[in-house]
Amino acid sequence: MEEGEEIMRDYKIDFPLLKNQDIVYLDNAATAQRPAAVLQxxxxxxxxxxxxxxxxxxxxxxxxxxxxxxxxxxxxRFLGAEKTREIIFTRNATESINLVAYSYGLHFLKPGDxxxxxxxxxxxxxxxxxxxxxRTGASLVFLECEEDGSFSAESIRRAxxxxxxxxxxxxxxxxxxxxxxxxxxxxxxHERGGVVLLDAAQSAPHFPVNVQKLDIDFLVFxxxxxxxxxxxxxxxxxESLLKEMPPFLTGxxxxxxxxxxxxxxxxxxxxxxxxTVNGGGAAGLKAALDYLEAVGFDExxxxxxxxxxxxxxxxxxxxGVRILGSENxxxxxxxxxxxxxxxxxxDIASILNEDGVAVRAGHHCAQPLLAYLGVxxxxxxxxxxxxxxxxxxxxxxxxxxxxxxxxxxx
Numbered sequence: 416m417e418e419g420e421e422i423m424r425d426y427k428i429d430f431p432l433l434k435n436q437d438i439v440y441l442d443n444a445a446t447a448q449r450p451a452a453v454l455q456x457x458x459x460x461x462x463x464x465x466x467x468x469x470x471x472x473x474x475x476x477x478x479x480x481x482x483x484x485x486x487x488x489x490x491x492r493f494l495g496a497e498k499t500r501e502i503i504f505t506r507n508a509t510e511s512i513n514l515v516a517y518s519y520g521l522h523f524l525k526p527g528d529x530x531x532x533x534x535x536x537x538x539x540x541x542x543x544x545x546x547x548x549x550r551t552g553a554s555l556v557f558l559e560c561e562e563d564g565s566f567s568a569e570s571i572r573r574a575x576x577x578x579x580x581x582x583x584x585x586x587x588x589x590x591x592x593x594x595x596x597x598x599x600x601x602x603x604x605h606e607r608g609g610v611v612l613l614d615a616a617q618s619a620p621h622f623p624v625n626v627q628k629l630d631i632d633f634l635v636f637x638x639x640x641x642x643x644x645x646x647x648x649x650x651x652x653x654e655s656l657l658k659e660m661p662p663f664l665t666g667x668x669x670x671x672x673x674x675x676x677x678x679x680x681x682x683x684x685x686x687x688x689x690x691t692v693n694g695g696g697a698a699g700l701k702a703a704l705d706y707l708e709a710v711g712f713d714e715x716x717x718x719x720x721x722x723x724x725x726x727x728x729x730x731x732x733x734x735g736v737r738i739l740g741s742e743n744x745x746x747x748x749x750x751x752x753x754x755x756x757x758x759x760x761x762d763i764a765s766i767l768n769e770d771g772v773a774v775r776a777g778h779h780c781a782q783p784l785l786a787y788l789g790v791x792x793x794x795x796x797x798x799x800x801x802x803x804x805x806x807x808x809x810x811x812x813x814x815x816x817x818x819x820x821x822x823x824x825x
Contacts, residue, residue, distance in 0.1 A: 502650075565741070587618040633650065751798075
């Protein structure tokens with residue numbers, strides 16, 4: 416550590432897995448670790464409030480309902496949404512996108528319409544729109560990025576046309592870490608009468624996301640990427656749009672009344688939450704958001720930027736390493752995808768794993784982007800605020816040894 420440099424707080428003590436295991440966890444873009452407060456909140460739900468939310472007219476059931484709806488209100492405040500009925504709980508971002516693709520896309524898109532996606536999309540925000548285009552006769556149009564992952568104003572103006580009825584864009588690329596110019600795209604799409612869905616799976620854990628400020632129509636994120644239990648996700652939708660959309664799933668709890676031939680569906684948000692809901696996951700999600708707020712996004716961004724800079728600058732000095740994306744570490748949002756000359760990404764990950772360093776390798780569910788960049792696969796180190804300088808040093812030391820261990824001499 417350089418003289419005068421501030422010692423960063425060790426947040427690992429809040430995370431049982433990181434506290435109890437000797438692991439450098441750098442796969443945060445895939446899933447985050449859970450702090451003890453989140454694990455306790457889920458445990459507390461099942462130990463003290465375990466009943467079906469929204470159903471039981473007895474004390475335990477009403478307590479479960481209260482906790483579930485408190486979690487919804489917590490998400491509303493986190494996203495800056497106007498109304499709690501605009502917040503729908505799902506299993507994850509993938510299910511949230513599919514809900515919009517089926518419930519909005521299949522009912523409101525038609526031949527001649529265009530669905531705009533970026534080349535940087537995760538498969539979860541591409542395949543549902545391929546399906547919607549095929550079934551409705553709409554066309555799928557791609558907004559191309561520059562090699563660093565950025566989008567030029569000219570490319571945006573070309574891609575958004577009078578036929579653009581829906582734009583589905585990732586806020587932050589899970590490969591390049593580059594943030595999209597959401598407000599610029601949304602403004603153009605709205606001028607042409609279209610709607611915008613924002614995939615915030617990679618942004619919501621790292622910096623504030625406000626749906627009203629961004630002026631978007633739908634937003635999705637997965638709880639597990641921001642430290643909540645797996646199996647809970649969120650869809651935000653403008654109330655005016657959600658009201659016009661038919662249910663995605665039907666069954667218990669999402670109805671007002673049912674007879675032999677038809678049914679009257681429940682009002683928002685329950686129209687889109689069929690079956691027994693994930694009450695424990697919702698309690699854990701609320702605790703995760705409380706924990707994030709306690710840490711503070713200023714602290715989160717400062718720590719992640721510092722650690723990203725450290726890793727980025729040293730990786731550039733390692734022979735054979737190519738970092739995909741921007742030459743500016745600040746534009747990576749803690750995501751450093753890279754290749755190593757002569758070494759397959761799976762071998763990189765395996766060798767690092769032997770040293771207790773966890774990174775991801777493969778196509779990262781973004782095959783069109785990797786093909787566009789001219790690579791078949793890559794390794795990815797993704798940083799969270801609970802990582803430490805020692806984590807980055809161990810990662811770099813292990814990465815420096817890969818080519819030597821593969822027999823390249825250095």
